[in-house]
Amino acid sequence: MMRSILIGILVLMTAGIGWLTFSWYSTHYGGEPFGAPFALTDQTGEPITEAALRGHPSAVFFGFTHCPEVCPTTLFEMAGWLKTLGDEGKDIKAYFVSIDPERDTPEIMKTYISNFSDRIVGITGEPAKVEAMAKAFGIYAKKVPTEDGDYTMDHTASVLLLNGKGDFAGTIAYGESASNAIAKLKRLAAEG
Template identity: 75%
Template sequence: MSTQPSPTMRFILIGILVLMAGVTGMMTFNWYRSLYGGKPYGDAFTLVDQKGAPITQAAFRGQPSVVFFGFTHCPEVCPTTLFELAGWLKTLGDDGKNLHAYFVSVDPERDTPEVMNTYVSNFSDRITGITGDPDKVHAMAKSFGIYWKKVDTGDGDYTMDHTASVLLLDGKGEFAGTIAYGEGAETAIAKLKRLAAKG
C-alpha cells in the first residue's frame, strides 16, 4: 500500500500551508500596526548617511520610505534584497518617484560611511546608506523591532543574523507594512505602488 499522499491531498496540504503563511503575515502586520498605528515608527535617532552627513528620524517623514536593515559583508540576503529593491524602484518609474529608500547597517563597526557608500552605490543612487555609532545604531534598530545578532564564524571573523524583511513607512513615518524576503516581484511592486500613491 502506497504511503504517498494523493494529488488531491497534496493540493489540500499546499493550500493549508499557503493559508497559514498568509495568516502569519497578516498577524505580523496587525501586531506592528497595534504597536505603532497612528504614531511614527521607531524612536528618535541621530546617525550618519553614507556621505558622513547627519541623518535623523526626520528623513522618514514627509514622504513614504522603504527601510531595510542589513550589513555589507552579508553573503546573500542583503545583496539580493538591495538588487531587487533597485529593480522595483526602476520598474515603478515616475509612480515611485516620491519613495525614499534606506539601507541601515546592523554592523556599524565595519560599515563606515565610506564602506557603505561604496557598497550601496553598486546597487542604486536611489538608496541611502545609514550607519553611525554602534550603540546608537543598535538602539535605533531595536526601536524598529529589528532582530540582529553577531555570530562567530570560528575563524576569527563573524557574520550577522538579522531581520530580512523590508519595512514600509508612510509619509508620516508610520508603519505601513513589510515586504518579506523572497516575496514575488509583482507583489512587492504592487505594495510599493500603493505606498507611493498614499504620499
C-alpha cells in the first residue's frame, strides 16, 4: 500500500514538473521557435541566420576556441556521438557558436572545428549580435579576466537540442554519459 502511494506521488510530481516546464516554455516562447532571429557568420565567412536551425534536428553548443577543457571535450564527444549514430543521425546538424567573437574569427573557427568534425558548423559574428543570440537561447556567458592580463569565458556548458521546427527539445549536459547523449540524439532524429 505504501509503495503504491509513493509511486502515485512520484507520478504526480513528474506530471507537475512536466506541466511547469511546458507552461514556462509556452509563456516565454509562445509556441515560436526557440531563441530569436539572428544574422551572424559561419566559419567559411558566409552569412548564417536562424533559418539554418529549421527543417532538421539541431545540436547547438555555445563555447569558445580558447577554452581549455569543456569546449574541446564537448566538440570531441559531439563528433563521436554523430559518428556512432551513423545513418540514423544523418539529418542532425551540429553547430558551435562562439561566445568570444572578438578572438574567434571565421578563419580561427574553421581551423578549430576542423580538428573535430566536418559535420559541425561554426558560428561567430559581431559581439553584440552574438551576445543577443546567446541571451535569446538562455546561454550564460561572461568574460573573466585572468592574472596574466588575458581573459577566459564562463559559459553554459550544455548542448541544446532543437527539433526540425526549431523548438527546444532538451539538452545534453556536460559530462553526461555517451549512452544518454546518443539516446537523446536518436529520439531527436526520430522526431525530426
